[in-house]
Amino acid sequence: MQRRVVAVIFEGFQGLDLTGPADVFGLATLIVGESRGYRLEVAAVHPGAVTAGNGVATLAPLALDQVTGPIDTLLVVGGLAAPAHLADRQLIAGISRLAGLADRVSSVCNGALLLGEAGLLDGRRATTHWLTAQDLSDRYPAVEVDADRIYIRDGHVWTSAGVSAGIDLALALVATDHGHALARHVARALVVYLHRPGGQSQFSTAMRTPVPRSEPLRELQTFIDANPAEDLSVPALARRAGMSERHFSRLFTEQTGVSPGRYVERSRADAARRLLEHTGHPLDRVARESGLGAAETLYRVFRRHWRVAPGDYRRRFRSKQT
Template sequence: MATVSGKVETRDVLIVVYDGVQLLDVAGPLDVFDRAGREADAGYRVRLASVGGWDVATSAGAALGVSADLARVRKPPDTLVVAGGHGYAAAAGDPDLVRHVRRLSAGARRTGSVCTGAFVLAEAGLLDGRRATTHWAYCTELAAGYPAVSVEPDAIFVRDGTVVTSAGVTAGIDLTLSLLEDDCGPEVARAVAKFLVVFMKRPGGQSQFGSRARNETLRGGALRDLVDAIDGDPSGDLSVPALAARLGMSRRHFSRLFTQEVGVSPGAYVERARVAVARSLLEGSADGVDAIAARCGFNTVETMRRAFVRETGVSPAAYRDRFRRD
């Protein structure tokens, strides 16, 4: 931490909040910065700011006291963070909030968002041409609404220049620990992580926490029925020749049509479907990994392991350890 006249420099952190903000999106970063001051005398002054300076109601119903009116914050903070929450759409649609975020970000050393706070940054144009992430359940919406943003759906947090965005809710802690490491070094960040009983670096990506949503882009018809059949039972012969034969198409035409309509190749879709069923079995079944691999259509346990790592970032065994229901 830099010093001024022998004293620890105080870094100004401004967290932007609004009605419907997620409490943990705010509390996580707050506690990291607070603990840093207790661990290493790191100087952070953290303030909550809203449009009008009004206190806000979180999505959980608890009220948050706000100490700053965005319009009255003239000096840009060292670090600007926009929290996420169920109220993100209204926040991104508030021209005053978006304008002040854009203005303050221009002078801040770094700008970040937690969870769906990324939508506010995107609306302000701060993510154009950048890589970014948000909560796994909203990545598709972010990518569709802001095509100039390169969305990375599996990342816990993404740094692109002076802008950093995080995945959902508790991922704001991961993001803030990373910022703390930049400011104070890895030992301080590690000490704070240990005290808060969290990983210094979370293993795997956020896809291990997500659920595989049903493909809603297809209308009714033979291809829709085929996709539903793959989702319902991915254990059979789902090779391109077998799938093409079901629809009476050539392999080449089927592959081109499937990729165009579904958005991924037949092989990639089948792999995702098999991993989705394997995840469910690992969570709720007592079967061994080899039996689960066979039930899901994987030829070998190693084939399932590789597919699982590609889709979730962790091995089947690690996934079961974390998410198995007692």
């Protein structure tokens, strides 16, 4: 059965929030055929050209009040202009009405704000771009906001993190509809991650940690990330930084927000993630090359940081076959 996807856009929307999922659904349809694939329809408050934040105009053939049911998936995009549209009662009322006609309701990036304004996230877990998470939580206290997820499914409502995470969301929807094999096929064709699980963090080690003000600490941070299998103990790092252990630990924690040991563990977990994505190394070799030593330590640390077992992570979205 063909699945109908209705995407809601507005002036200043994020272009990739629409085109990323659209390409996923379009390629999936090419593979499985139109009768089993997806039909994407784009709607806005008023029909016609709608200009994205990057200046590219997109045609919305339908006004929101012209859309009738049934709808398989309602997709609400985000963008820097999304907060300014929260006061647009036609837009919010249109989203609310269409949600009632849809089997699934979804948002990309800070499109979650629009779902929140429509009351569609009350009592649910949701995610959004990490820069918007606090705003979402402050505006809609009935929503349980998790800023560290790629996407979250709570019942029939799906929300995703920023921009490119909309591709992950669309791949997850395809996997739900047609199985993981098709989602992997689509991901490989688009040259993107093979379906990152929703529980994966939005952040790499570098993104999660402020850049130190001190140049020696910045250089040391780069060294840690590039050499996970080296001796990265506090004494070794303090010597490399030319500081006493006590002064080094205090300064590093003050400027990065985490202790040296915590940063090293995060960095090694990130290195292990990359090895699992891009190599076919057995887990004991991944553990050694990422500086975690043994497979048992790899399993424990990986679960703590990425909330998934190393083997499952690799099976779900390894970037190439070896």
